[in-house]
Amino acid sequence: MSRKISVVLVLALLAGCGGGREMDSPRNLENACELASERPKYLRAMKRTERNWGVPVHVQMATIYQESKFDGDARTPYRWVLGVIPMGRQSSAYGYSQALDATWEEYKAETGNRRAKRDDIEDATDFMGWYMNKTRERNGVPLTDARNQYLAYHEGHSGFARGSYNAKAWLVGVAGSVGARSEIYRAQLAACGKA
Helix, strand or coil, rough: CCCHHHHHHHHHHHHHHCCCCCCCCCCCCCCCHHHHHHHHHHHHHHHHHHHHCCCCHHHHHHHHHHHHHHCCCCCEEEEEEEEEEEEEECCCCCCCCCEEEHHHHHHEEEEEHCCCCCCHHHHHHHHHHHHHHHHHHHHCCCCCCCHHHHHHHHHHHHHHHHHHHHHCCCHHHHHHHHHHHHHHHHHHHHHHCCC
16 A cells, blocks of 8 residues: 555544544434434523523423434535536525524623634533523514524524514424423433433
8 A cells, every 4th residue: 555545544544533523413302302412512501591591401302303313414515507506605604503603703792701612512502591591682482482482593683573484484493392392301300300
C-alpha cells in the first residue's frame, strides 16, 4: 500500500475517533426516561434551562425531538438544481435547536453568551429558553404550551402574530404532534421520577 493511502487511512481513523462529543442521536427517542438515562447531560442541561427560563423539560424535549431528533450536527437538506447540482442548504438552521444564524447571533448578543455553540446541548437548550420567553412576552404564549411555542419557534414571532401557520396545514399538524409528544414526555418523566 502506498504511503499516501496509509496516511489518508490513518487520518480518517483519527477523525472518526476525535471529539468525544455526543453528536449522534440517543437510541430511544420515544421514551423520555431512557433518553435521560442514556444522556444524563441532556437532562441536566434541560433542567438548568427550566430553572433559568421556566421552560419545562418536556417542552424542550419535544421541540428538540422535532427539530433535530437530538442530533447536534443536524442541518437542513441541500437544495439541488437539475437534481444534480448542489446550491447550498435550505436555510442556516443548525444543531440541536436548529437555530438560524441571525437568531443565534441575536441570542449571543442579548445574553452575553458569546462562545455559545449550536451543537452544544447546554447552549441549545439555553437558546430555547431565551427564545420561548420572547414568545411569551411578544405573543402571550405560555411556556407550557408546546404546540403554540413550536408554531412561534418555526414561524418567528412576527409570523406567529400574523397567523402565517394557518396557511400551512402540514405545520399545524407537526405542531400538534409536538404538543402531544410533550405530554407523553411529561407523563414518562413523572412516572420515572425525573420530572
